[in-house]
Amino acid sequence: MPITLDTSLPESLYPLAWLIGSWEGSGALSGAGDAPDARLEQQLVCTAREDGALDWRSTIHRIDAPAPLPPTSAFARDVESPPAPSGTGERTLLHREDGVWTVGELLPGQDRAAAEAARPGAPEGFLSHRLTAQLTRRGEQAEHWAGEVRGPRIQLALADGAGEVVATRMLGYISGRLMWLWERRGPVADGAPGETALSPYLSLELHRV
Structure with missing residues (x-):
């Protein structure tokens, strides 16, 4: 699906134009140890601010139901078939997160002239910008x-x-679709004491509302 650029946006938000809007969808909360994954549902609203930053508001509920299969190979597990439906469907707030995202300058080594000359959608037409997010x-x-x-x-x-x-x-x-993965650092399974690694915390697939 092509991305339509709203030219009324502040120019600083052009790199995040595809993220602006309301989203909702489901995903999986990775289980700890032998605990099974849990189903998640998320509502996400990303709004342009007059100062050129982006407001982020995310609400994620844990659902008493089996987790859906991850949408991409990045989240894939070695399973033969989806789990049978079960659970009460009860919703519990996992967390509500608010924040401000700010697009910064181009990263070093970017060729702006080549990007402007590239055909629409070509990989060489994308430029890498610094990005910060203050989340609470x-x-x-x-x-x-x-x-x-x-x-x-x-x-x-x-x-x-x-x-x-x-x-x-x-x-x-x-x-x-908006697909995203959040990883956290934790102890390595069967690793040496104090050994840690990044591992999936939650993964979600959202559609625009």
């Missing part, structure tokens, strides 16, 4: 995420005080 969930401290946006794809990372990446987020606009 109820009852938790604000988090400062940093990364980049390139075409219909976002990569963000969250670092601790020592500069070590403790979480990442990847978002992509694919065939009219």
Whole structure:
């Protein structure tokens, strides 16, 4: 599905034009240890601000039901068939998150002239911009995420005080759907004491409302 650019947007938001709007959909919360994955439902609203930034408001509920199969190979599990329907369908708020996303300058090494000369939709026509997101969930401290946006794809990372990446987020606009994956750093299964690695926390596939 082509992306239609709203020219009334602040120019700073052009790289995020595909994200602006209301979204909803479902996904999976990764189980800890031997616990099964849980079903999630999300409502997301991304709104342009007059100052050229973007407001982000996300509400995610955990549903007492089996998790849907992940939508892309990035989230795939080795299973033969979907789990049989079960559960009560009861909804429990997992978290509500508000934040402000800001597009920054071009990353070094970008060829603006080549991008302007490229045919519409060609990979060489996309430029990578710095991206920051200040996100807050109820009852938790604000988090400062940093990364980049390139075409219909976002990569963000969250670092601790020592500069070590403790979480990442990847978002992509694919065939009219918004797909995204949130990973967190945790203990490695059967690893040495203190050994950690990034592993999926939640993954979702949303459609535009």
